[in-house]
Amino acid sequence: METSSKGLLTQLTQFWNLLDDLAENDPERYKSFIQQELKEGKELSAGPEPQFCLQTRILKPTKKLLYINLCQWKRVPAPQSAAHPVPIRVGRPEDISETSDAYTVISVAYNPEVLHGAEEDQVRKDQLIRMAMECIEQRFQISLSHSYHATKFKMKGSIQRMKQNLMSIQTDFRDLKEKMRKENTLEAIRTSSVNSPDHFPQLLLPKDQVSGKPLIEELSSTEIQVDMKIPAHELKIVKDQNEKPLKIELKVELPGVNSASLCDLHVSKDDLLIVVSEKYQLHLNLPKSVDTEMTTAKFIKDKSTLIITMPLV
Incomplete structure (x- = not known):
């Protein structure tokens, strides 16, 4: 882990040195790059927003009430076309115990365009919900009830915990230096950092489970494997x-x-x-x-x- 940290620090230092060189040799391009990054960074740094909440049940391994917060988040890519998989981000389950009941909350995020496109299409909306439930089952090895209903409230649990859960992402800077050296331009970096901000494995659902509609790909968290302290x-x-x-x-x-x-x-x-x-x-x-x-x-x-x-x- 220490070696990994030193390597990342070295790459970051080299990246900042290259930016310093660009600022000195081509101030206008440097200014344009920084302005573009600030604009796009502002959009990408905005957290997920809850849209609606579903209630269903976990059947196996332990019967329990489950709430699914469906959120919109620009950090989740939109599908490239109607024939491509629909990206989804699934947070970790949060088990909550209250005096009279115990339940689990899982937050799921789609790109805003995906959810907006399903607002007036109940069939499409149901399909997205079913795909999210299928993704949860496969990822956490649980069985869910096939019935669900939308709750009167927009989300279950704390909005801060929901955002923390979905936003636990690490950035990978390994290719930045090489791209700058090969192409001598920051455009490649901008494209790389915006289009592929994270490196996620994919999960493709069988076609027969989504009625021949576009598949879904899961963007799983790149979780930090050490305890992250909350600073004073x-x-x-x-x-x-x-x-x-x-x-x-x-x-x-x-x-x-x-x-x-x-x-x-x-x-x-x-x-x-x-x-x-x-x-x-x-x-x-x-x-x-x-x-x-x-x-x-x-x-x-x-x-x-x-x-x-x-x-x-």
């Missing part, structure tokens, strides 16, 4: 002299981290995610909507502290 942090809303809220300031302590390049930061108007590979992960729902374009981050090296300033909209 302090969030406060800064107000002016008239007590009007101006901005949100977040201070995150990251002991053992000595460079900002090790911190993966994603900010949307409603939430924030910080990941330091193999060390820390922090996901927060923000108390107020923020201006992501004006958000700034500062890393204090001698204190291993990250300070994020997010103006309010």
